[in-house]
Amino acid sequence: MRRVHILGAGPAGLYLAILLRKANPATEVIVTERNAPDATFGFGVVFSEETLGALRTADPQTYTEITDTFARWDRIDIRYRDRTMSCRGNAFSAIARIKLLRILQNRATELGAQLRFHTEIEDVSALREDADLVIAADGVNSILRRTITGFDAQTGTVGSTYVWFGSDWVPDAFTFIFKQTEHGLFQVHSYPYDEHSSTFIVETTPETWRKAGLDQVSEVDSMAFCQHLFAEELAGHTLRSNRSLWQHFPKIVNSTWSRENVVLIGDAAHTAHFSIGSGTKLAMEDAISLAAALENHSDLRTALVEYELDRKPIVERFQQAAGDSAAYFQRTEHLQDLEPPQFAFNLLTRSGRIGHGNLAQRDPGFVRSVDNWLHGKILSPPPLFTPLELGGLSIGNRVVAGSPETGAGLVIGETVAVTGNGRIHPGSPTLADAGQWPDLVESVHKAGALLGLRLGHAGRRGATHPPQRGRDIPLPADQAWPLISATDQPYGPRSQAPTMATEQELQQITAGFTEGARLAADAGVDLLELDMAHGYLLAAFLHTEFPFTVLEAVRAEWPVDRPLSVRLTVTDYRRGGLSEEDGIALAARLKAGGVDLITVTAGQSVHSDQPPYRRGYLTALSARVRSEANVATLVGGYLTTTDEVNTIIAAGRADLCFLEGA
Amino acid sequence: MRIGIGLPNTTPGPNPAVLLDWARKAEDGPFSTLGVLDRLVYDSVEPFTALAAAAGATTRIGLATMIAIGPLRGSAMLAKQATSVNGLSGGRLTLGLAVGARKDDYVQAGVEHRRRGAILDDQLAHLRAEHPELPVLVGGGSGQALSRMARYADGYAHGGGPPRAFASAAAKARAAWAEFDRPGEPLLWGQAYFGLGDPDTGSAYLRDYYAFTGPFADTIAAGNLTSARAVKDLVRGYAAEGCQELILLPTLSDPSEVDRLADALGSL
Numbered sequence: 001m002r003r004v005h006i007l008g009a010g011p012a013g014l015y016l017a018i019l020l021r022k023a024n025p026a027t028e029v030i031v032t033e034r035n036a037p038d039a040t041f042g043f044g045v046v047f048s049e050e051t052l053g054a055l056r057t058a059d060p061q062t063y064t065e066i067t068d069t070f071a072r073w074d075r076i077d078i079r080y081r082d083r084t085m086s087c088r089g090n091a092f093s094a095i096a097r098i099k100l101l102r103i104l105q106n107r108a109t110e111l112g113a114q115l116r117f118h119t120e121i122e123d124v125s126a127l128r129e130d131a132d133l134v135i136a137a138d139g140v141n142s143i144l145r146r147t148i149t150g151f152d153a154q155t156g157t158v159g160s161t162y163v164w165f166g167s168d169w170v171p172d173a174f175t176f177i178f179k180q181t182e183h184g185l186f187q188v189h190s191y192p193y194d195e196h197s198s199t200f201i202v203e204t205t206p207e208t209w210r211k212a213g214l215d216q217v218s219e220v221d222s223m224a225f226c227q228h229l230f231a232e233e234l235a236g237h238t239l240r241s242n243r244s245l246w247q248h249f250p251k252i253v254n255s256t257w258s259r260e261n262v263v264l265i266g267d268a269a270h271t272a273h274f275s276i277g278s279g280t281k282l283a284m285e286d287a288i289s290l291a292a293a294l295e296n297h298s299d300l301r302t303a304l305v306e307y308e309l310d311r312k313p314i315v316e317r318f319q320q321a322a323g324d325s326a327a328y329f330q331r332t333e334h335l336q337d338l339e340p341p342q343f344a345f346n347l348l349t350r351s352g353r354i355g356h357g358n359l360a361q362r363d364p365g366f367v368r369s370v371d372n373w374l375h376g377k378i379l380s381p382p383p384l385f386t387p388l389e390l391g392g393l394s395i396g397n398r399v400v401a402g403s404p405e406t407g408a409g410l411v412i413g414e415t416v417a418v419t420g421n422g423r424i425h426p427g428s429p430t431l432a433d434a435g436q437w438p439d440l441v442e443s444v445h446k447a448g449a450l451l452g453l454r455l456g457h458a459g460r461r462g463a464t465h466p467p468q469r470g471r472d473i474p475l476p477a478d479q480a481w482p483l484i485s486a487t488d489q490p491y492g493p494r495s496q497a498p499t500m501a502t503e504q505e506l507q508q509i510t511a512g513f514t515e516g517a518r519l520a521a522d523a524g525v526d527l528l529e530l531d532m533a534h535g536y537l538l539a540a541f542l543h544t545e546f547p548f549t550v551l552e553a554v555r556a557e558w559p560v561d562r563p564l565s566v567r568l569t570v571t572d573y574r575r576g577g578l579s580e581e582d583g584i585a586l587a588a589r590l591k592a593g594g595v596d597l598i599t600v601t602a603g604q605s606v607h608s609d610q611p612p613y614r615r616g617y618l619t620a621l622s623a624r625v626r627s628e629a630n631v632a633t634l635v636g637g638y639l640t641t642t643d644e645v646n647t648i649i650a651a652g653r654a655d656l657c658f659l660e661g662a
Numbered sequence: 663m664r665i666g667i668g669l670p671n672t673t674p675g676p677n678p679a680v681l682l683d684w685a686r687k688a689e690d691g692p693f694s695t696l697g698v699l700d701r702l703v704y705d706s707v708e709p710f711t712a713l714a715a716a717a718g719a720t721t722r723i724g725l726a727t728m729i730a731i732g733p734l735r736g737s738a739m740l741a742k743q744a745t746s747v748n749g750l751s752g753g754r755l756t757l758g759l760a761v762g763a764r765k766d767d768y769v770q771a772g773v774e775h776r777r778r779g780a781i782l783d784d785q786l787a788h789l790r791a792e793h794p795e796l797p798v799l800v801g802g803g804s805g806q807a808l809s810r811m812a813r814y815a816d817g818y819a820h821g822g823g824p825p826r827a828f829a830s831a832a833a834k835a836r837a838a839w840a841e842f843d844r845p846g847e848p849l850l851w852g853q854a855y856f857g858l859g860d861p862d863t864g865s866a867y868l869r870d871y872y873a874f875t876g877p878f879a880d881t882i883a884a885g886n887l888t889s890a891r892a893v894k895d896l897v898r899g900y901a902a903e904g905c906q907e908l909i910l911l912p913t914l915s916d917p918s919e920v921d922r923l924a925d926a927l928g929s930l
Contacts, residue, residue: 150877256877305884313826465791471813471842473790493784494791573805603809603841608779610805611841613834638837660840 001027001294005127006135007144009033009115011045012266012283013137014104018059019291021111029113030131037105037117040098043166043242044071044193046174046277049091051285058288065103069095071192075173078344079233085344089362092174092277094193100280124148133300134262135290137283140250142268150259157248159273159326162203165223165244169237170198176347177233178332184208185333186229189275200239201274202226203329209246219245249273249326253319257312258304265290270315272322275329276351282318286311321351327620334627338652341373346651352616356383356646370650383649384642388656390632391563391596393526395450398649399659400634404447410656411444412452415531418512421481422457422537425466431516437523454567455516455554456531457509459540460485460498472607486540492607501537506546509537513550517557527597528558529565532590534604539569542578542586548593555594565597565634566590570621573602573609580624587629597655599634600625616644623653634658663901666695666726667923668853668911669716672706673867675915678715681707685716687920688723692927695724695756697853697909700731702767704871710743717751725754728853728909729801729819731762733781734771737788744789748796758819758851759786760801764874779806786814799851803831805838812838817849817906823885825899828852832904852905854887854896857913858922861888864913886913890926897927 004020006013009031017029047070056063070093078085109115121127124147128134136144145151170192177188185208189201209215214222219241227239252271257264266283290307297303328350335343345367349355360367371380380386388395388409401408417423417430437453444451463480465473472492474480483498484505490497501509513530520528530551532538538547551566558564568590570583587598600622603611611617618637626633636658639645645657667688669681688696696716698709713725725747732740748755761778768775789798800811801819811818818835820828832850839848857864865883872879887893893910900908912919 259877301880302884305880309824309881309884465794467842467844469794470786470790470815471844473787473814476791492787493780494787601841607783608806609809611809611838613805613808613837613841614830615833615837617837636840638833638840660836 001132001300003028003030003131004133004135005131006031006137007121007127008136008138008142008266008268009037009101009105009117010137010139010266010283011100011104011280012287013135014101014108015059015062015284016135016137016265016287016291017108017113017115018062018104018111019287020294021108021113022059023291023295025112029108030116031108031113032116032119032121034120035117037101037115038098040101040242042097042164042199043197043240044094044191044199045097045100045280046092046094046191046193046199047281048277049093051281052093054285054288058291059107062103062107065107066095066100067093069099069103069194071095071194073173073192076348077171077173077175078347079175079177080340080343083340085340085366086173087344087348087359087363087366090174092191094191094199096193096197099194128261132261133294136262136264136268137266139267140252140271142264144262145254145264145268148259148262150256151264152255154251154253154255156251158251158323159249159275160203160205160330161209161246161248162201162274163222163226163244163246164242165200165202165226166240166242167198167200167234167237168196168240169200169234170196177230178336179229180336181208181212181229183211185336187329187332188230188233202230205330205333208333214246222246251323257308261300263290263304263307270319272315272318273326275325276318276322278318278322282315285314321353324620325351331624331627334624335652337627337630339373341370342650342652345370346653349647349651355643356650357643374650382642382646384645384657386649388632390527390655392561393450393563395656396448398645398656400452400656401659404444404449406659408449408659410452410527411449412454412527412529415454415456416516418455418457418516419509421483422459422462422509422512423481424458424462425464426475426479427466428458431512431519434516434519434523437520437525441524441526450526452527452529452565453516453520453525454529454531455513455520457512457537459483459535459537460487460489460491460495461534461536463496485537486544491535510550510553514553514557517554521557521559521562527563527565528554529567529597529599530554531567533567533569533599533601535569535606539605542569548589551590551593551595563596564594565599566595567599567601569602569605570600570625571602572605573611574606577605577609580621583621584625584628587625587631591629591631595631597632597634598625598629600654601636613638615640619648619653622648623651626652626654632656636660663897663905664694664907665692665897665927666697666724666907666909667691667693667920668697668699668728668909669712670912670915670919671709671712672699672701672704672871673912673915674705678707680915680917681712681715682719683917684920685719685723687917689720691920691924693723693924695726695907695909696720697726697728697911698730699911700727700729700734700762701764701871702731702734703764703770710747713747713755714750717747717754721752723754724756725751726756726799726851726909727758728851728911729758729760729762729799731767732759732785733761733773733778734767737781737785740785741789741793744796745793753795756797756799757789758799758801760807760819766874779810783810783814786810790814797849799849808834808838809842811835811848812842812844815848817851820850820852820905822853822855822882825896825903828900828905829903849907850905851907851909852900853909853911854900855882855885855913856887856893856910856923857919858888858890858893858926859916859919860914861886864888867913893923893926
């Protein structure tokens, strides 16, 4: 390439300039930056050890200069209530952003890149005509991305309100501080970046921020507020401001990273919430990948496609983790009931990228202390083997499965229909099978497990073929039975139209549930579950009092010393349907009605919805129900490893887990 | 993992003679299935017609739509076409269905694009109620498509990409399957493009075929398998991620491509 224009002299733009000049000194590289060389927003930049190898290979000289300047630590401290919990083995380094920029500026200049500061770009098309390739390294608000058609960036914000300070307080670990105030919870993310300085980010929800009056005060006064609030931790040290204003973190997602001869790198292409500390890392890795692709392919289009194919999956994984982390910090207020060891474990596993097994490798002592706290003994097994006390019952381990051969602590089989017309398919079990229950209880107990029995009524999802063929495939009319529901509309295409249940029919159904509870109690069943999920009958009535009437009747029949559970659709995954908040309110009401456990599920209220399927996709929902409705939860959502179960249990995101293949 | 090969029913210059020759070669080769694509507004052979012809020219090899755009046909006609091919072939059809990606196909077919999901649901409900003997796969990446797959199908037809993209989609498909409490596991089928004899022409075809996706066409073309080594790497990657049947789709109409692919796989 003859000439490359790079817009923006941040870490991404400068590092790419270095790598391009190294790869081919004949390429003219011009970096244009609107600000001064020493102007910088923010204080320190943090790197994980994983990044450093890539930097060493790409340019040993800057690698040495950068790492010579590094502040390093391997500990995360979590200050919560009046305790500090520490977890080792988390290798991080940080550097002052201004120092990083100086190293990169000097190296780029030494290699012959032209750096033009204080220069605004007036005419984007002239820039594009002037060069073979134009790099948009101009950050979140990238002018190139915004002015060139074809980049369909999705922009928005993610996470809570935060403000970015520096401080001369120098912790010797990455430090989180959680501070409860009369207005609500404030939290700090702080890390050292040289021997005199640290980054000190204060974060809180917009509600708490307003309650504290921070929407009304100046930059100086808000810094004074934070300084006062964290006076104890700062121990006489002070905060520093650098355009430190409260803001929301910008979220940028681009489906296309290049158009013709313009390509996006760093924040211009994608952002990841600061709480996983990956923005600069991703930006510099982009530069390495793009430089390599340009070196490997003489055809520009092929090179840009390869760069995008290389980076996008990695960036998407980080953005997913960053989104989960940002959402976590929005909800920490609801986690203040967790005891310190569990709170710390929950924080460290927030993004879903690090689990129990991984942390146990990093800091065995920390994880053992969490396991011991959970188990109440010094020598404790992994979290999934910690018994659960629930509604008078002690469940041997935290795994729930469909059959007793698996070693699960609790076995729950197919839903038992409380009336003949409440069957899902012709072979659905009914109360008529109750004669077999005592034997079933005995065989499950023999296998060392407890038996749970779920009672339900199919409602308008009844009279279908067995699930081997699919779900909601209606039986031929001559084999079907009449359906009832809260509506007269059919559930899906070609489904039988139900009739609206009459008062008398609802009474019969209530009687079926109480009869089922009585039979289950007599048979020695350990746990009873009511099905209020997935658009079956009780779920279809969740907007009415009927499910609560059923619950009251069942609770009166079911022994007080045995747990009662409800399988609940917590959200509908459709616009205008049941929101997560609605579902949490229902869970709280069910708990008040005597329910000991909520089996968290979602979707299928109607035939067509949009569930965000992925590994463990119900876990965050369970964590919300558990912490906000203050009730024990059972969750599935495609968990396939014992490590996932250990992580969920130790973090307090659920009390029991369905394990696939168990 | 079984490996199938696509029939060149959407590559440039398709004619029945080429398709029949291709099908016979595939039947004699190490391939489990002949797959076809479906596009209305593109120079191509209608997929059920192509499979019917292939059925007559072969006796062993499986036949599959990867995928057919169900809603372009009426529900009864779709079932008629599928059961006809299945009957003609002695029960060798696997019916892959999805809503497709092109609005112009819907305009040309006179079908409301915004109703495509509801129509496909109806077609699947009909097929599963009336023709349970016919194996059905469903494709698509949205939550809605995955629910549709888990509700109605025997498995998932992935739309292509590197092995890690398949792995991510497979996890989603299994998650949906579990949420619908279906017994066992979903079938998992993958697909990828190859063009060994004349990679440039093959990749140019892909850029043209996918031009409607904008810059994404370049990404698809970049994934074209143009060497034996690339074929082997992808096959190994898909096998490792639990794919049960991988259909390698042609980008060139030359029947020698069947031999080239067989050679590439033979050295696996």
